[in-house]
Amino acid sequence: MRTGCGRGAEAVNMTGAEILVRMLAEQNVTHVFGIPGGAVIPLYDALYDAPFVHLLMRHEQAAVHAADGYARVSGRPGVCICTSGPGFTNSVTGLATAFADSVPLVLVCGQVATSLIGADAFQEADVFGGSLAVVKHSFMIRDLSEIAETVRSAFGIAVAGRPGPVLVEFPVNLQRESGSFVQDAGPSVGLHEPAAPRYGQDFAGCLRLLEAAERPVILAGGGVVLSNAADALLSCAEKLQAPVATTLMGKGSFPESCALALGMAGMHGTPQANLALSEADVILAIGARFSDRTTGAVAAFGRRAKIIHIDIDAAEMGKVVAPHAALVADAGRALRELTDGLGKANRPSWEARVRELREHPFNSRCEGESFRPREIIERIRNAFGDAVPVVADVGQNQMWTALHWKAERPRTFLTSGGLGTMGYALPAAIGASFANALSPVACIAGDGGFLMNAQELETCVRYAVPVRIFVLNNGCLGMVRQWQELFWNGRCSQTVTGTPCDFVRLAEAFGIPGFSCSSLRALDAALSDVVFRHGPVLVECRIAQKENVFPMVPAGRALEDFLSGAPGA
Amino acid sequence: MSGSERRISVVAEDTPEAFLRLTGLLARRGFRFREMSLGRTMRPGLARYTLVLPGDAGTAEQAIRQLRKVVDVLHVEDVTGDAFRERWVALIRCDLPVKDTALLHCLLDRTSLRVIGEGAGTMLLEASGDRETVDACVEAMSAFGVRDVLTGGPFIMGLSSGEGESN
Structure with a gap:
């Protein structure tokens, strides 16, 4: 048990559960979503006096989704709590949802007492193994002295770089155990500093391609939202006079009433977004990962275009589409630097073509239906x-x-x-x-x-x-x-x-x-x-049962090959 | 060295959780490594994994970028090529008595094969070296009634110091 040597901080006797609640408060947590259970009763006892609000949900999956919704709106990590065993397994869909959409979350998950782990105890599940593929990282608290650093690390990892969910497994005996605790300043976020990437630093290449572009299109993904870079995107698009398509996750990153907005691209994208991407000679994809729902047939995606890929996650570079210029960077910083580096563009024929595309009519209509x-x-x-x-x-x-x-x-x-x-x-x-x-x-x-x-x-x-x-x-x-x-x-x-x-x-x-x-x-x-x-x-x-979503790019087809309505209809 | 596979060195926390995160990530993303060794270095608490991954340098680069995202991982690099040396090990158990003792002595003289023990009616041999050498030793021993073979590796180290060293 580390008693610490907190300069000025005083050692107090606290239970593990109380320490965890204290550390959540240190992270300025305002709301946690969860459901009690046998393996988190001590934690819920400590929550009784917590300086933040606990919201009781009716299913652990819903608790994680609620924390996820909280995080997406506030931009701060969502926090949720579940018990061991079925509480954990119910949370897995919520974790996987947050992981797939890069949402910062911290899930504190109860676990059976350390003496029972591996004994097939009541409500025991392999939390580490079961969450392996759906979290950014996971921690198991094994000693009271680890709680403070674990919570700080969990929040640090959840928001660092590309955000994601982090799981903290907390055995019930450690929640009950008490010991001396000093809340020192503790800078110790247990992260290994990533080495600077040796690739994806082609800022000059990005700028060169954009300067030479005749028909540029920006494809903005969820990374622009995560990086709070909507203003930077608008400035960049205006200076470049480039229309902006978004991915599904990118919706909201660009005002859709703007004359440069094309709406969402992809399988059910707008005709103007999909046609503009198909006609583009340069595509600036930022904070996007070229999901199969966005690209349509990958071989045909942007086949007339040089592709610039900017993302904070180096592993996205070349994962699906090989970029002509790659920049591993935060979306906001990259957009501001590109905007500063670019001259004011003037491309009358492309601007006219974009105006024409924006007038492309589309509707998901059923003839004869009025409630569409x-x-x-x-x-x-x-x-x-x-x-x-x-x-x-x-x-x-x-x-x-x-x-x-x-x-x-x-x-x-x-x-x-x-x-x-x-x-x-x-x-x-x-x-x-x-x-x-x-x-x-x-x-x-x-x-x-x-x-x-x-x-x-x-x-x-x-x-x-x-x-x-x-x-x-x-x-x-x-x-x-x-x-x-x-x-x-x-x-x-x-x-x-x-x-x-x-x-x-x-x-x-x-x-x-x-x-x-x-x-x-x-x-x-x-x-x-x-x-x-x-x-x-x-x-x-x-609504009518026969209503379908159009436009639709059938799976495996190029983006411009969208159906505007049912064949033969 | 085969051009259709790459060697990757991963320095990570020396824990079962880190091991599962690494192998789980590779399996999940379809990087089906052929070989993996786990070794310890000068730095306590850290392990160095060496993987043999089918595919070209581009495939290896994708795996490396994914591995760098694992929180337990400190360093990843491609260790394929002339600037590195690798060692494999084989243990071979074969029947005693040996019929062609002349051939066995010839092999013991001319290869890295050496006898490391004898049991009831069997003996245990060891071979080490680069992969071709070890494979050749195992192949040569097949004339002696081999009962069991275990090969492992690779262990790889750079000839010059690099940033992934154990310091």
């Missing part, structure tokens, strides 16, 4: 304005929101992009609301994904969280149904359920006001009520 996803999303967006964050779930609802919700500001468009976790939206919206001092958040989900974490309605009620839930109910698992329809001869295996429940009564069972809409007029009426409510509210939008 595009209009629904636009009405909701108009009712809330550009400051209210929206959390989109996964599937058709997500792509409709990505296409039609005009994101103007960073950290206002949240979704599970990399992992594609259905059930993400509601719990993440709860965390997002807490990050903004319990201000309203829009949550858009399908009937399928909503039911994957619907228990969190209770959490919304208990804390009066102003989450405005919109369930786009098409009575099917729509995105898979769409693929089955388009590519599997219409054999809709296990995807068409019909309306799964009465969503209004479901909401009401939790004490939440519910509305059901089948027309834009009814939606407008509901919205005029919803925006003034204090707590949670649920609006079911009953």
Whole structure:
């Protein structure tokens, strides 16, 4: 047991749990999301007196998503707590979601007593092994003297470089054990300083390609949001007079009302984004990782273009696309330095072409339907304005929101992009609301994904969280149904359920006001009520089952080969 | 040295967790290494892994960049080429008595093979050297009723000091 030699700091007798809570407070934690359990009872006893708020969720997956939503909106690490065994295994999907989208998180996970580890004890799970592939790093606390440094390191690692989730495994006996503790200044973040990369330092090459570009396009990814670099991106795009497409994670990094905005690129990208990337002679990809959903067929991606890749993660360089110039750097710093180095551009013919592309019409329409996803999303967006964050779930609802919700500001468009976790939206919206001092958040989900974490309605009620839930109910698992329809001869295996429940009564069972809409007029009426409510509210939008998301680039095709509607329709 | 494989040296924390993180990362990302050795150096608490990875320098570079992201890892470098020397070891158990003693003595004289012990009706030999030498020794011993073979390696060190040294 290290007693330390804290200059001025006084040694006090504390339990491990109390030390951990003290260290969380040192990290300026304001909210933690979690669920108690047998292996964290001492920790919850210490939380009873914590100077920050603990929010009880109804499922560990939801607790991690809530911390994730909190982190994405606030830019600070989300913190969550779960117990050992099933508490941990339930959290794994949340960790994997945060890992895939580079979200800074710290999960404190209970573990059975050290004397029982490896004995197949009650609620014992291999936390280290089970989380190996879905965390940036993990720690096991083995001694009281390690707690302070472990917590500091966990927060340091979660936010350093490319952010990600970090797990701290805390055996229950060490939570109970007490010892002398000195909270010294302790600079000791146990990180090995990474050596300066010997590659990906081609700033001059980036500048040269951009100066020579005739048809430049910027592809902005989630790294621009993570690096708080939206202003730097706007300045760079304006100086370069380059249109900006975003990835799904990049939405919000560039104001979509700007004349240079192309919207989202990729499988369900806008025609202007996908066509501009296909016609570009230089693509500046920043904070993006060339996901298969963004590039379409990789061999055809940017085939007329020289590619500049800027990312903080050196391992992304050349992982998917071999760049012509690579820069391993923070997005904000790189954009500011590029902007300073660039001359004011003037490319009238490309600017005219971009204007022309931006007028390309597209809609995901069903003939004869008047209550269509595009209009629904636009009405909701108009009712809330550009400051209210929206959390989109996964599937058709997500792509409709990505296409039609005009994101103007960073950290206002949240979704599970990399992992594609259905059930993400509601719990993440709860965390997002807490990050903004319990201000309203829009949550858009399908009937399928909503039911994957619907228990969190209770959490919304208990804390009066102003989450405005919109369930786009098409009575099917729509995105898979769409693929089955388009590519599997219409054999809709296990995807068409019909309306799964009465969503209004479901909401009401939790004490939440519910509305059901089948027309834009009814939606407008509901919205005029919803925006003034204090707590949670649920609006079911009953849309046609046959609605599909278009445009769509079929898997394995080039970005410009998008379908604008169902073949033959 | 084969052009279709690269040698990578990784200096990391000497813990089972670090070992799992390294091998898990490589397996997850499809870097299917052919050989791996784990050795200890002058610096306590650190281990040096040496991997043989199929593929070209570009593939190795991708693996190196991924490995550098592991928090337990201090240093990674490509140690393929003339500036490095490598050693492999083989243990071979074969039947006694040896029929062709003349051939065995010839091998013991001319190769790195040496007898390191005898058991009931068997003897144990050791060979060391570069991979070709060790493979050739194992191959030559096949004439003697080999019961078991264990090969391991590589251990690799640079001829000159580099930044991945154990200091």
